[in-house]
Amino acid sequence: MDPGYFDIEREQNPREKANIFSKFCYWYTVPIFVKGRKGQLSISDLYRCTPGHRAAPRGDTIGRKWKQDLLKKDKGKNPSLLRAIISIYGAKFLIGNIIFAFCDSFIKLAIPMCLEGLINYFSPAHGGVPVTHAYLYALGVVGFMVMSASIMHPMLLWLLDTAMKIRVACCSLIYRKLLRLDLTVGGKASEGLAGHVVNLLTTDAQRFDMACLFMVDLVRTPIESTIIVYLMYRQIGVATLIGVAFLLSFIPLQGYLSKISSKLRRQTAIRTDNRIRLMNEVIQSIEAIKMYAWETAFARIIGEARKKEMNVIKKSSWLRAVMISCVKLNTKVAILLSIVSYISFGNALTAAKVFVIFSYYDILKYTLVDFLPLAITFTLEAYVSIKRMQEFLLLPEVDDDGVDLVTIDDKTPVMNGVFEKIGNGQQAYIKSESNLERMKPPVLIAMKDYSAHWKNAEDSGQIAALSDINFTVSLWRVVQMG
Template identity: 75%
Template sequence: MCLEGLIRYFTPSDSRVSSTEAYLYAAGVVGFMAINAAMMHPMLLWLLHISMKIRVACCSLIYRKLLRLDLTTGKASEGLVGHVINLLTTDAQRFDMACMFVTDLIRTPIESTCIIYLMYRQIGVASLVGVAFLLLFIPLQAYLGKISSKLRRKTALRTDNRIRLMNEVIQSIEAIKIYAWEEAFGRIIQKARKKEMNVIKKMSWLRAVMISCVKLNTKVAIFLSIISFLSLENGLTAAKVFVIFTYYEMLKYTLVDFLPLAITFTLEAYVSLKRMQEFLLLPEIENSDGVNLQVIDDKKLMQTKGVFEKIGNGHQTYIKSETSMDQIVTRPEVLVSMNDYTAYWRSSEDEAVERKVLALKDINFSVKPDSLTTIVGTVGSGKSTLLQAILKEISPANGEIKVSGVVAYASQEPWLFEASVRQNILFGQEMDLRRYKQVIKCCQLKKDIEMLQHGDKTVVGERGTSLSGGQRARISLARCVYQQADVYLLDDPLAAVDAKVAQAMFDECIRGFLRDRAVVLVTHLVHFAKHADHVCVMKGGRIAFQGSYQELKGGVNEFEKLVESGEKADEKKKEVSTTFENSDGTVLEPLHKDSIANINLLPYIDGIF
């Protein structure tokens, strides 16, 4: 209206607008634009703030779900890394655009109705012709938005598959390079990427069609409205033309530009929401450890004894703690108790067969304070699964398990994050310098740290790639031992080092530093069971025999076979030749001279040439 009055003032044939009114019209044009800018930008900032909160909340929810996820189910374990990465990046970001445009679904009908009414006051029935042409495209836009959401789901699934393949290739890159499999795996990844790109191209063509419609239909609607207005024998002035163009520009802004985007982004966010819902509904392990994942209490800090070190801004400060870490508390008679415990591996393909894959069967097991329990058995007998059950990473089908006190765990495959050696050992705990030095010594890491360029402040690579296998295993063990726990679960930590270092770690760490703690040691080195208070022999997911070392050796044939096989393996190592030991404690296995001729060098030759 202000624009129409301003144009009429500059029209020579129309002298009904005075100079004062023209200034008022001009002030109205500028003022309404300023009001629009003053209201629009704070609203956009508020929408961005809300979208950021939603995205962060979804990422936090996914992280907390991962802490409770039951990894025994097929849906949770198959391609989990790629799926979670896609949820945290692509799917979570969909809420940013959806929050920006979801208000247009409400604003567009109201604003469009007001604009159509004002256009009707200007050119009458002719305005309805152009508006009807625009409205005809709304069902098409909704249909194209629905197709876009389907393509978005297909793209997400294929992106999950590609990320899973890339993660597996990166983890196995050493073997791929050794066997010169780069081209083969490159073709596999290229094929997965091609499938993903096919769907992305379809989405791009679809968006091109939608944008073309946006650019074209507004111009056609203006042409139809002006032709209809002239066909009704009405006079067309410059003021009416400018006003009609302005109204259609506003209608294009709401009805044509932002409504299709609002529909598309809302449907894509709905697809992402469904994917997150599917992930959040996956089975969880039993939450009976008293840890509240919804509230993080920063006030509960671990108290230390003696001198500990705080590091900040490159400076070292030594402060003495006020309370004791080793304060004597009343401990229960039994720390871990399992009664008729039975668990199964579950299948994602058929829920009816979930109880046919046995994990553990009729386990009766207990751990007492200040005791060393050794679990032995053949490969695949269920030793590591028993530790997973104590950690409550497996949901029981029958029986019960009770765990009292704090549990520390050292996995069979050591895991390190990209930080310094000290940070990998402390793992977020306060530095107790006396305990830290004791842990370094008993885990046989002192010489290794002295050889590193920056000592224990040396930054290891991703997954500890700059360290050897023996060093990674000992750092993982040191992280577990440094924790103040009542029960220490050690999953074969002596297998990655040679016999000399393994014996020193067993004597100084397990029997020495942890002598007043409950330790559950899984090992293939049966001769270490001589010093255990309790020995369990696993077979087929069951505890076949348990008792003291002398009882089992004198009356259990299977245990005697394990002992004999261990002794023969030790004798064979001595007969072969002298072993060569790295500085990190790992052993270089010597070769039989008869076996050198049997080595196949073709993969390595192919890789060179």
């Protein structure tokens, strides 16, 4: 633990003072790359945590919402952690995803249109396309691809930023719940508490990252799919409906498999909690186990617990493999059915139509077949994780005696110390007297010329004494003793 004697002030994150252009093209990251090119990066090169990512304000915000939800319990309504998260981040997240869905759909759907005009120019009869229009079509294909790539990465960063805020807020709420948990009541609060909390803060909290990344496809897929089907219908007519119907027939199967995946996720979490609880008990009782030579018996018990956990993980892996296999096969069969149907209706097939249909199906595969099942799966897994966190937050608490653990005072001094390991495995420290004086914590207890007297337990006639005691206790550490 950092005692606070070697505190250094980290640099401000350059993104905080970067302009819109720098944020859009990530130009603010150039200095860290230049520094990494000159030498090896170390822990001291990390930037200071941005105000929006700090655990205290994130936890305060969701703590107030969760407290309001708990008050509804007296009125007969069930408290919901999901409702608290949606009330804080839901509106901004939904509006951002809708705007991105419309922009991304427009850009992706414009590329096949430009591609059709460019291919018509290279047809034997030139298709009546002037040279100027051909250059514009070529510029459109390249330009729209660049625009699609340009807006994708800032959007992904924004989604990950939102996911991190939700994860930090929930972890802060779990930590505060842990401070006032009643350990005298049976259940998870008294059995395997450490393993259960670690599982919530690691495995369950990480589900928010993947859910936020793929949740945009729940908004984008209906928009893009409807427009693509309409545009393909204008190209090849009724033959579009045959191929698209084949793709849509697998959506109920994918939804059913996603539901099974969420159940397997819950089973995996339960068995992981059980294995971690067993490991904690073994570690705490290792002396008795070694003394009575019970290593083989307990190794067998832990092995069985791990085997049960791996059985569920294998089922999840096989389920993912089946879903991916369906994804790779469905689109190819749908393209074949559409083209064969179009020819069987007596229509003439051209190169422009083939390339355009392939482009539309490629977009449809990207949204409807590739990412929609993953979006459903990761969303359901995140929902299961939220339910597990909610169960922990609803465990009995001790009487707080008026102490508010929901809100943390932002005026509490933060010690920004860094322990840095150098190449030989040792630790190098940087001492800053100015920082120590600036961040000197307030004094809690101070004693000067203090004396103590007590009777000796071995000899009742002797009286022991201790005099001239001087010491000061700060908020974080003893800073002076004499």
